[in-house]
Amino acid sequence: MQKTSARLLALLSLLQTRRDPSGWSGGELAERLAVTPRTVRRDIGRLRELGYPVTTVKGPAGGYRLGAGTRVPPLLFEDDEAVALAVALHTAADGTAVAEDAARALTALGQVLPSRLRHRIELLRGTVAAPAPAPGGAAPDPRVVVELSRAVHAREQLRFDHTGGPGTAAGGPRRVEPHHLATRHGRWYLVAWDLDRADWRIFRVDRVRPRTPTGPRFAPRALPARSVSAFLTGRLRGTDGGTPDWPCRGEAVLGRPAAEVAPFAGDGLVEELGPDRCLLTTGSWSWTALAAALGRFDTTLERVRPPELRAACARLAARYAAAAEPGPE
Template sequence: MSDTAQRLLRLLSLLQTPRDWSGPELAERLGVTARTVRNDVDRLRGLGYPVEGIRGVTGGYRLGAGAELPPLLLDDDEAVAVAVGLRVGATQGAVTGIEEAALRALTKLEQMLPSRLRRRVSGLHTYLVPLPHVGPRADADTLTAIAAASRDHERLRFDYAGHDGSTGRREVEPHRLAHSRGRWYLVGWDVARSDWRTFRVDRLRLLTPNGPRFTPREHPGGDLAGHVATGLATATWQCRARVTVRAPAEHVRDRLPSGVRVEPLGDDACVAEVGSDTPQMLACYLGMLGADFEVTGPPELVAEIRALAGRYRRAVPEGAP
């Protein structure tokens, strides 16, 4: 390969990073003059690469988006990451309709990998046991439509089936898509309820056309991940309680699902807002906190804890070591 060709590949690799490069920066990286950089940029443009030039003190070069962008250059770690991601998408992803496309792309990529990388990827595939995805999957077209409406600030209208089996029509200002525990969620502003809501994508059926455009809202607190985690941890609870635990907050947080609210009460106590499907399950979970706790309600939880305490006392005969 000629020096010019090698330099062009190196220049293209630099331009694919998400930043602007000044002419002097590129010249220093490539060990050439600024004039050579300008000539090389013109060569890349002639080959079909949309290299944008921005004038001014803060200007520079960047690789723009194009309808027919030639193949990307990937370094070793990027190539392995893409190969692994495609394998997961082809065998155990949570999105329907992409398995065949992911497998085709993986085949093409592996054919172009140098032998040293092909061995790394082959080793991962050989010794990874792909467990099939369990549970509902989201449709790729639905995810794409939601993402497009979020980008274009258009309301979504859809029929939605709740976890309790009820169905209803919703109109939502879409904010973000989130993925957790193998499921996809839409986070948005529910117009009728005037509040933020989280919806499982596999439970909604989009209606067309979309609703009117809207002005995007700022999510309260800015912690979208925390909002989704809290919603997922608490959405289906049928029994809820506010419990005082005689242990540091960090001790309790480590033993509860992420998203459960725990408020410190000094160094050696805290209050946890906990819940579960039934009072029986919640009573057992509280016993696994590894600390003393106080419960004042609801009455069915108090009754269950008393019954469980008596059962444990009777389980150990008097005089047992």
């Protein structure tokens, strides 16, 4: 028979894995743990004393299940679950509203991980650059994130299939020298030198399917930008040199509190002017796109600058006015 502490951990792991409303029957748990039903009942009582909300489901098909409690007790994770949690915390720790809490949780997780997992997470920690991510975006397979981070750290060539998409490199298979992993606006990207196209490319990690084995080691090239963040931001904005500035940049005073505008301002700068006014400085691909971006806040606009932005607002106003005119049915 297992020692009591080991048996309690095994029992907790079983209770976490079954989501069926009826839970585990006492007989099933006893069989799995190779103990008597009486021992199972005693161990259930011990878990409850430790703060785990184990509930009893009555009826012929009833048993024990882990329910919701008033506080968060210690949890057990499988290897892949722990890696997935670390990837999610890494993303949340890079500039989101819960960044500080996520960073502390990531540190606490790293302290209790076994060495085989801690090494994988430390590789990931050393390869992530995060230029102002925001809520939303696609969630990649954590195993792919860890595999790419390992190749970046080892400086090994990668082969993978890439499904492509608007604004990103497309097609597959690809052969690259992986330079860096980065998160932006909740999405993960791989920055790499494309060997077949002899140019720098960015790839959405949620669209990458690595092939094995990896290729030979390579000497890292110099990225054509002052930082990974600047390069990624510039490429996503369509500037070949990797410069992060928008082609068109302007400002306007919005009739809304800064706290309401900031979550939707992207990488724009929001300055509070009063309880119900703020100054938004931001950029876009074109003056028309920038004017449309200001209009989505559904509020008054004042002190719109520069003149090119005011002219774009006038053009949009004329188009919308024409569109509002009744036409033939």
